Amino acid sequence: MKILVFTEKPFAPAAVKAIENTVNASGNELEVVEGGTRADLLEAVKNANGLIVRSDKIDGDVMDAAPELKVIVRAGAGYDNIDLAAATAHGICVMNTPGQNSNAVAELVFGMMVMMCRNQYNGKAGTELKEKSLGIYAFGQVGRNVARIAKGFGMKIEALDKFVPDAVMEGEGVKPVHTPEELFSQNDFVSLHIPATAETRNSIGYDLVMKMPKGGVLVNTARKEVIDEEGLIKALEERPDLRYVSDIKPDRAEEFEQKFASRVFFTPKKMGAQTAEANFNAGVAAAEQVIAYLKDGWNKFQVNK
Ligand code: 3PG
Numbered sequence: 001m002k003i004l005v006f007t008e009k010p011f012a013p014a015a016v017k018a019i020e021n022t023v024n025a026s027g028n029e030l031e032v033v034e035g036g037t038r039a040d041l042l043e044a045v046k047n048a049n050g051l052i053v054r055s056d057k058i059d060g061d062v063m064d065a066a067p068e069l070k071v072i073v074r075a076g077a078g079y080d081n082i083d084l085a086a087a088t089a090h091g092i093c094v095m096n097t098p099g100q101n102s103n104a105v106a107e108l109v110f111g112m113m114v115m116m117c118r119n120q121y122n123g124k125a126g127t128e129l130k131e132k133s134l135g136i137y138a139f140g141q142v143g144r145n146v147a148r149i150a151k152g153f154g155m156k157i158e159a160l161d162k163f164v165p166d167a168v169m170e171g172e173g174v175k176p177v178h179t180p181e182e183l184f185s186q187n188d189f190v191s192l193h194i195p196a197t198a199e200t201r202n203s204i205g206y207d208l209v210m211k212m213p214k215g216g217v218l219v220n221t222a223r224k225e226v227i228d229e230e231g232l233i234k235a236l237e238e239r240p241d242l243r244y245v246s247d248i249k250p251d252r253a254e255e256f257e258q259k260f261a262s263r264v265f266f267t268p269k270k271m272g273a274q275t276a277e278a279n280f281n282a283g284v285a286a287a288e289q290v291i292a293y294l295k296d297g298w299n300k301f302q303v304n305k
Contacts, residue, residue, distance in 0.1 A: 001028050001029065001049035001050065001294050002028070002029045002030075002031060002047055002048050002049055002050075002068075003023050003028050003029065003030050003031070003048065003049065003050040003051075003052065003287070003290050003291070003294075004030075004031050004032075004033065004044050004045060004048040004050070004051050004052070005019060005030065005031070005032045005033070005034075005052045005053075005283075006033045006036060006040075006041050006044060006045070006051065006052070006053055006056055007033075007034055007035075007052075007053060007054045007056060007075075008034075008035060008036070008054070008055070008056050009035075009054055009055070009269060009270070009274070010034040010035060011034075011054075011075075011279040011280075011283050012275075012276040012279040012280065014276055014279075014280060015276065015279035015280040015282075015283040015284070016032060016034075016283070018280055018283065018284050018287075019032075019052070019283045019284060019286075019287045020032075022284055022287040022288060022291070023287055023291065026291040026295075028049075028050075028291060028294070031044060031048070041056070041062060042061075042062065042065045045062060045065055045066035045069060046065060046066065046067075047068055048066055048068065048069055049068050049069065049070050049071075049294055050069070050070065050071045050072075050073070050290035050291075050293070050294055051066070051069060051071070051072045051073070051290075052072075052073050052075055052283070052286045052287065052290060053072065053073075053074055053075070053081070053082075054074070054075055054076055054273075055076070055078075055081050055270065056081060057081050058072060058081060058082045058083065058087075059083045059086060060083055060086035060089075060090075063083075063086055063087065063090040063092060064090075069090070069092055070091075070092060070093065070293065070294060071092065071093045071094075071095070071289075071290055071293040071294060072087060072092055072093070072094045072095075073094075073095045073096070073097065073286040073289045073290050073293075074094070074095070074096045074097070074286075075097055075100070075101075075282040075283050075285070075286035076096060076097060076100070076101055076273055076282050077096055077097075077098060077099075077101065077102065077140075077141065077142070077195075078096075078195050078196065078222075078223065079094060079096050079303050080195065080196040080197070080223065080225070082094050084303065084304040085304075087304050088304045088305065092304075093293055093299050093302050093304070094302065094303050094304045095289050095293070095299065095300075095301040095302050095303060096301055096303055097281075097282045097285040097286050097289065097301065098141055098301060099141040100278065100281040100282035100285045101272070101273035101275075101278035101279075101281065101282045102140075102141035102142045102144075102145050103145050103277070103278070104272060104273050104274070104275040104277065104278035105142045105145075105221050105247075105272035105273055105278075106142055106145030106146045106148075106149055107145075107149065107275075108221055108247060108271060108272045109146050109149075109191050109219055109221055110129075110146075110149055110150075110153065112219055112221070112245045112247070112265070113129060113189055113191075113217065113219060113245075114129065115245070115265065116217050116219075116243050116245050116265065117129065117217075119262060120262050120265060122262065127215075129150075129153040129154070129155055129189075130153060130154040130155070131154055131155070131156070132155055132156070132188040132189060133155065133156040133157075133158065133186065133187040133188050133189070134146075134150050134155045134156070134157050134158070134187055134188070134189045134190075134191060135158045135159070135160070135177070135183040135184065135186065135187030135189065135190040135191070136150075136157065136158070136159040136160070136174070136191050136193065137159075137160055137161075137180070137183060137190060137191065137192045137193060137194055138159075138160070138161050138192070138193040138194045138195075138222075139159040139160075139161035139164045139168070139169060139174070139193075140161070140193060142193045142221070143159060143161065143191075143193045144172065146191055146193070147159065147172055147173070147174050148172075151173060155189075156175075157173065157174045157175065158174065158175045158176070158177050158182075158183060158186060158187060159174045159175075159176060159177070159183075160176070160177050160178065160179070160180060160182070160183045162178075164176075180203075180204075180208055181208065181211060184208045184209065184211040184212050184216075185211040185212070185213070186213075187212070187213070187216075188212075188213055188215065188216060188217065189216070189217045189218075189219060190212065190216070190217075190218050190219065191219040191221070192204065192218070192219065192220045192221070192222040192226060193221070193222050194222055194223075194226055195222070195223070196222070196223035196225040196226055200225075200226045201225050201226060202225070202226070202227070202228040203226055203228070204218075204220075204226055204227050204228060204232070205227070205228030205230070205231025205232060205235075206228070206231030206232070206234050206235045207231070209231070209232055209235040209236075209239075209242065210235050210238070210239065212239075212242060214241050215241050215242075216241070216242050216243070217242075217243045217244075217245065218232075218242070218243070218244045218245070219245050219246075220244070220245070220246040220247065220248075221246075221247040221272045223248075224246065224248050224249070224250050224251065227246075227250060229250050229251060229252045229256075232244060233252065233255065233256065233259065236256075236259070236260050236263065236264075237259065240263075242263070243260075243263045243264065244256070244260075244263070244264045245264065245265045245266075246264075246265075246266050246267070247266075247267045247270055247271055247272045248266065248267060248269070248270040249266040249267070249268065250266065253266055289301065
């Protein structure tokens with residue numbers, strides 16, 4: 001059977017090699033297309049039985065072009081790039097690879113916080129993370145790694161996640177809070193780890209950001225879609241003490257940069273999971289999951305029903 005790896009943003013070469021070895025050992029055939037166009041994707045999926053992607057948009061048209069496709073694995077956590085309803089209608093199983101790239105994203109959160117506290121390394125005196133408070137919005141795999149690292153920095157940690165019992169957070173030395181308002185008003189830094197869903201889109205805006213204490217920093221390594229950009233711009237205009245750092249440019253990046261200069265920073269391409277280790281872990285897990293599904297329907301991490 002043919003397994004297609006289609007990634008606009010390439011995996012590290014060692015990860016591609018490991019995926020190749022895994023697929024070869026299973027007796028399946030592998031095609032890798034990196035940095036391809038949508039036309040390349042539509043062509044390559046024609047005879048694919050399994051598909052591995054990252055944030056690449058997979059909609060019903062891609063599925064229509066892939067009559068043999070049985071399984072799509074998103075090598076990573078968030079699967080908002082895949083049309084789940086269309087996949088279900090096409091009889092295609094969609095899985096993600098939870099946890100495989102979460103440490104990489106969590107480490108970037110601290111890279112970004114330090115960078116903002118040190119004024120983007122411009123030589124002026126900055127501040128430290130020690131004894132500052134950090135609010136973690138969603139206590140999943142990334143959120144938990146963020147909490148683990150924050151302890152090493154000597155930060156006070158709170159988290160909000162309606163799906164995680166208080167005792168779990170408390171067991172990890174994290175104070176649970178139960179509303180976004182509490183999280184934003186009580187923490188010097190707020191780090192977003194919510195997925196992009198109908199419920200969360202545009203949910204972080206003026207009212208919440210204005211609640212942040214003086215000098216607050218909003219850190220977004222989740223999705224740009226969760227931000228109400230107009231509301232955030234208004235808050236940053238009214239509060240010159242606030243800062244925003246995001247792993248991926250917002251739609252209105254130019255306006256943010258013009259208005260707020262060094263109070264904002266955006267990676268040009270999503271970098272959170274872009275480490276050799278995360279690529280290796282997520283890529284090999286994705287390959288193993290595709291192979292197991294094609295062999296005997298293994299679907300432990302299926303996200304569409
Ligand atoms: C994820 O959801 O796993 C991360 O956002 C990483 O996405 P990427 O594979 O596009 O870097």
